[in-house]
Amino acid sequence: xxxxxxxxxxxxxxxxxxxxxxxxxxxxxxxxxxxxxxxxxxxxxxxxxxxxxxxxxxxxxxxxxxxxxxxxxxxxxxxxxxxxxxxxxxxxxxxxxxxxxxxxxxxxxxxxxxxxxxxxxxxxxx
Amino acid sequence: xxxxxxxxxxxxxxxxxxxxxxxxxxxxxxxxxxxxxxxxxxxxxxxxxxxxxxxxxxxxxxxxxxxxxxxxxxxxxxxxxxxxxxxxxxxxxxxxxxxxxxxxxxxxxxxxxxxxxxxxxxxxxxxxxxxxxxxxxxxxxxxxxxxxxxxxxxxxxxxxxxxxxxxxxxxxxxxxxxxxxxxxxxxxxx
Numbered sequence: 001x002x003x004x005x006x007x008x009x010x011x012x013x014x015x016x017x018x019x020x021x022x023x024x025x026x027x028x029x030x031x032x033x034x035x036x037x038x039x040x041x042x043x044x045x046x047x048x049x050x051x052x053x054x055x056x057x058x059x060x061x062x063x064x065x066x067x068x069x070x071x072x073x074x075x076x077x078x079x080x081x082x083x084x085x086x087x088x089x090x091x092x093x094x095x096x097x098x099x100x101x102x103x104x105x106x107x108x109x110x111x112x113x114x115x116x117x118x119x120x121x122x123x124x125x126x
Numbered sequence: 127x128x129x130x131x132x133x134x135x136x137x138x139x140x141x142x143x144x145x146x147x148x149x150x151x152x153x154x155x156x157x158x159x160x161x162x163x164x165x166x167x168x169x170x171x172x173x174x175x176x177x178x179x180x181x182x183x184x185x186x187x188x189x190x191x192x193x194x195x196x197x198x199x200x201x202x203x204x205x206x207x208x209x210x211x212x213x214x215x216x217x218x219x220x221x222x223x224x225x226x227x228x229x230x231x232x233x234x235x236x237x238x239x240x241x242x243x244x245x246x247x248x249x250x251x252x253x254x255x256x257x258x259x260x261x262x263x264x265x266x267x268x269x270x271x272x273x274x275x276x277x278x279x280x281x282x283x284x285x286x287x288x289x290x291x292x293x294x295x296x297x298x299x300x301x302x303x304x305x306x307x308x309x310x311x312x313x314x315x316x
Contacts, residue, residue: 027147027151
């Protein structure tokens with residue numbers, strides 16, 4: 001027996017005709033699918049609003065530490081030196097508990113990322 | 127003509143008219159059901175699998191990039207559905223060596239229908255990757271490129287799987303299917 005013999009055997013195949021109700025069955029399923037409420041979309045606008053506001057608040061809090069009322073002896077009124085600026089950032093960060101906020105933000109991002117990743121995997125398997 | 131009709135029907139569906147999908151179903155139901163039948167050798171199950179393939183195509187119609195023919199895209203979806211379904215529930219839970227006709231190499235080949243049945247059972251009993259490559263290759267009239275597109279695999283992989291699948295089939299079927307020729311030779315010698 002050769003490859004050609006095998007080709008000949010495997011080429012020949014019964015041709016079946018779909019049953020008369022096949023098209024109707026498919027279209028009924030398609031219409032059902034079309035009328036079904038689409039799955040809820042992830043609310044990215046709302047989900048990103050919270051972290052954005054948090055970042056804004058933290059940013060403003062930190063920025064408020066850069067600028068202080070003019071002090072006596074300062075070369076440029078209203079502006080502090082680098083050392084003082086770092087101290088101010090540290091102070092501002094500790095006063096608003098920046099570490100905790102950063103951690104909370106990080107956890108939020110991880111949580112959102114993980115849930116959307118899982119959701120996309122479920123969609124792919126369906 | 128068919129490509130233009132496919133395009134028009136897809137545009138209708140994407141434009142918000144689901145009934146446009148009916149033309150696609152009517153045009154492609156026969157090849158899709160036949161491909162499914164090759165996979166499972168069960169008419170009822172073939173129609174169920176083909177229906178699922180059409181539904182999957184309907185859901186992801188927007189992802190059809192028109193650089194490929196609609197049929198190529200549809201066959202790739204259908205093949206994916208059929209392979210997943212057959213891996214989930216195999217058509218017949220038998221290994222190649224468990225096919226009764228093949229377990230007895232001396233058994234006579236009674237007629238063409240009987241021989242075809244043995245060949246099909248042997249194909250179904252092949253490991254999935256060889257079975258899928260063989261089925262798609264012969265379904266697409268021995269077009270390696272089309273089989274590769276349907277399975278979303280490189281052509282080289284298809285060639286290798288075809289070669290290995292054929293080798294397994296030849297080994298298992300050769301004794302059985304060579305028997306009539308041997309008989310003829312024996313008769314000629316007399």
